[in-house]
Amino acid sequence: MTQLFNDPAAFADEALEGFVAAHRRWVRPVPGGVVRAAARVPGQVAVVVGGGSGHYPAFSGLVGQGLAHGAAVGNVFASPSARQVRQVAKAAEAGGGVLLTFGNYAGDVLHFGQAADQLRAEGVDVRVLPVTDDVSSASPEEAHKRRGVAGDLAVFKVAGAAAERGLPLDEVTRLAELANARTRSFGVALSGCTLPGADEPLFTVDPGRLALGLGIHGEPGMGERDVPSADETAELLVGTLLAELPPGVDGTAGQRAAVILNGLGAVKYEELFVVYRRVAELLGEAGVEIVDPEVGELVTSFDMAGVSLTLCWLTDELEPLWTAPADAPAYRKGSVAAPAAATPADDEPAAAAEQDALPAADDDSRRAARRVLAALAAVRATVDEHVDELGRIDAVAGDGDHGIGMRRGSHAAHEAAADAVARGAGAATTLDLAAAAWADRAGGTSGALWGVILGSIGSALGDTGRPTPEAVASGVAGAAAGVQRLGKAEVGDKTMVDALVPFADALGEAVATGAPLATAWDTAASAAEAAAAATAELLPRMGRARPHAEKSLGTPDAGAHSLALITRAVQRTLADKEVD
Template sequence: MTRLFNDPAAFADEALEGFTAAHRRRVRPVTGGVVRAGATPAGQVAVVIGGGSGHYPAFSGLVGRGLAHGAAVGNVFASPSAQQIRSVARAAHGGAGVLLMYGNYAGDVLHFGQAAERLAADGIDARTFAVTDDISSAAPGESAKRRGIAGDLPVFKAAAAAAEQGLPLEEVLAVAERANARTRSFGIAFSGCTLPGADHPLFTVPEARMAVGLGIHGEPGIGEEPLPTADEAARLLVGTLLKELPEDVGRPGGRRAAVILNGLGSVKYEELFVVYRKVAALLDEAGVEIVDPEVGELVTSFDMAGVSLTLTWLDDRLEELWRAPADTPAYRKGALGEPEAPASGPVRAADEAPEAGIPAASEASRHAAGAVLAALDAVAVTVDAHVDELGRIDAVAGDGDHGIGMQRGSTAARRAAADAHELGAGAGTVLAHAADAWADKAGGTSGALWGTILRAVGNALGDQEAPTAARVAEGVTEASAAVRRLGGAEVGDKTMVDVLVPFADTLAAAVSEGLRLTTAWDRAAGAAEAAAAATAGLLPRKGRARPHAEKSLGTPDAGAHSLALITRAVHGVLLNHH
């Protein structure tokens, strides 16, 4: 378990601070993460990678010449926010565009996609690419739904090496696509990981058993098998990957592969080498030529006891890129000479946009902002009271961080709203500030979606008119539509959408009947509570719980449950402020 920490909520920030202090010759801190110590050469595409903390060396440890130009670093097991990613990308940009790369998880997809849109608005050409190497997380015909695990490294490296050669953005992206299409990974685990401040792991494995097909966020395995010997583990890893070759990889001898045997946190190097001796022998028997193998901790999951095997099937071009030199804090290959002189400048990205001022608001809207602030206070108090319960529900088939993420987001939203309210902001601006703070501090899928919800309601309320029941219902309806557009989920997928849609629809219908807001909200909150309970009978079709669908039967969705709790808490505020 993770034993050395101060405030668990500050763990990720303090870890990044210590990392940059230890590696000043290679990286420098910027808002949201790190970039290379030396500026990106003019005209070179910047490869910016990222994801949650808890996976070192991924992602910050892979920043340096020959690999990433920057890394956006989120909270523990939570994607960085769009603002963090944008900040790092702006600092890394060398004038030739940015390729944003990440593992294929819902929160990362949302935040990196939003960051690309904001970069485009800034005049920076940006593309996104998600790594999908984990064969256990979806069938071959649905490879776009697969997670990114240790295959992140060879895909990141191929793209970064192409960028170092001066290729334009579209060609760097094409290299990433080629490398990803030829990369496969599979993992096993013997115990789960324990987050800082937690007193138990996110999942457990029975004595003399192992979990197979695991993720890197504390997700349980797809199944269980008897505990193997080292050679039996090697046979399972190699045999599983050789059953699924890319279509353009020939089956006769003469095939080449970059091979990564990755430790997930607690399996020691000597154990990895015992396994690798058999991996190498089995691949040799299968006619596979191993090219520059890597054995060690490359993409971890805190203290998870487990290993994964990655094969990237090489052609001449991919082999050239795999063998290319790199010099980062955690990954070095070949020789690049002395590093560039560190770039000077402040810790914050020099070109980060300044914060906008508080727009003028009417007296009625400023008065309503007080009720909004009270509602956000109630949300934060409710989340604090249920944080452990939300984490427990989420850990059944996910990564167990929903409660922590909601706590970070709601606390930040309340603080930002209070600051805006003190400066005389109207209801719409108070919600807009809360939305940005929630998305920025929570990260992950819930951060993006709650930021979207608050902003949609804020847009409907505005800063000039006193809020009406119709305007509130309009904002909630737009929030429902916006969340579905952004996340791609619909009713029945076992997500927060299963609660948000009936809540919004019931509220709108009740308001259209002429009911007062308090009465209409009460009816809608009841619909939300019933819908949240009903998610226990659904199989997840979206998010990290999807590969573990059967495990979640009988347990409600954590995001749906937290939304229902919040709707009821807000109703109490409405009663007091009506």
């Protein structure tokens, strides 16, 4: 259990701050994460990695010569926002383009993809590569759906070494893709992990049992068996990976492989060495020659008692990149040349953005903005009240971070809206700034989707005139369409969409009958509540809960439930005559 923390919602920020303070020789902070402390090499490809906090040394600990040029760091177990990724990439980019690479999780794919689009619009050449090494998370026929776990390190290392050689972006990307295609991982656990501030672990394993096929976000295993001995654990890990050889690997005899035996947080190094002793024997018996093995904590999950094995089947191209020197805070190999000194521009912290002038607004829209602020205050209070419940629901088949993410997002949105209203903003601008703040601070899939919801409603309201019920209903309908488009979810997938679409439909129908907005919203909130409760009987078809679908039966979707709570909280502000 993680016991040393202050405010759980601030844990990721404070951990990153302390990491930078301890490793200034290697990294410097930038908005959204860290980049190398050394001067950028003109024309060199920038390899930017990233993901949620809670996995150290992934991802910030892998920034340095021969490895990553920057890392975007999200909240605990939540992807960094698109803005964070873009900011880190801009700070790391040196004229040779950018490779964005990360574990294959829905939020990361969404945010890194958005950042890539934004960077391309600014003239930066960008490639995107999700790592897909976890054999337990999808079949070989659907390998593109697999999660990225400790195999991240093999892909990042190959990409970083290729960039260090001065290879062009297309070639760096090709080699990283080759490494990904030839990397396989499998993990087991004796216990789940506990997020900072949580009273219970995300999942539990009965005493004397071993969970098979877990993810690095504490996703429950795919099955269980009796706890094996260290040798039997090694046999399970090796046997699973040798049973699925990547395309192009014809048998094991004579093959060369990079081997990573990874501790997930609570397994001590001596235990890992006991397991690795048998791993090495088994691979040797299979005719595999091990190249520069890594044994230790490389991609962790807080206090999870677990271990994973990764095999990257090397080629003549990949091997020298795997063995090339590297010097990062948490990963060092060989000897690297002293880097060039950073320029003053490199060393200067990013200047705070000047406060932009707000679009003009009339008195009617300013009054509407004050009501928006009241609604966001109610949202914040509701999320605070239910934060533990949301985390518990999310942990049934997911990673348990929904409550923390919603709290960070709702607080940021309310603070941004309060600032906007104080500066005389209209309703649209207030919601637009709140949307950007929610997406940026919350990260993860839900952060991006709530950014879409607030932004869509704001666009429909405008900054002039008194918003009509029809405009509000139109904005909510646009929000539902935007969420479906961005999240690729449909009604029945057991996501936020299952409550949002009924809410939007009911609101539009009630407004069309001429009902006042408060009355129409009340009707729609009831529809959202009923729809969210009904998700308990659905099996998830999207997101991290998908591989553990059966575990979520009887429990509503966390995103749908939080949306229903929020619609009811907003309804109470609409009915409040004292809000001007």
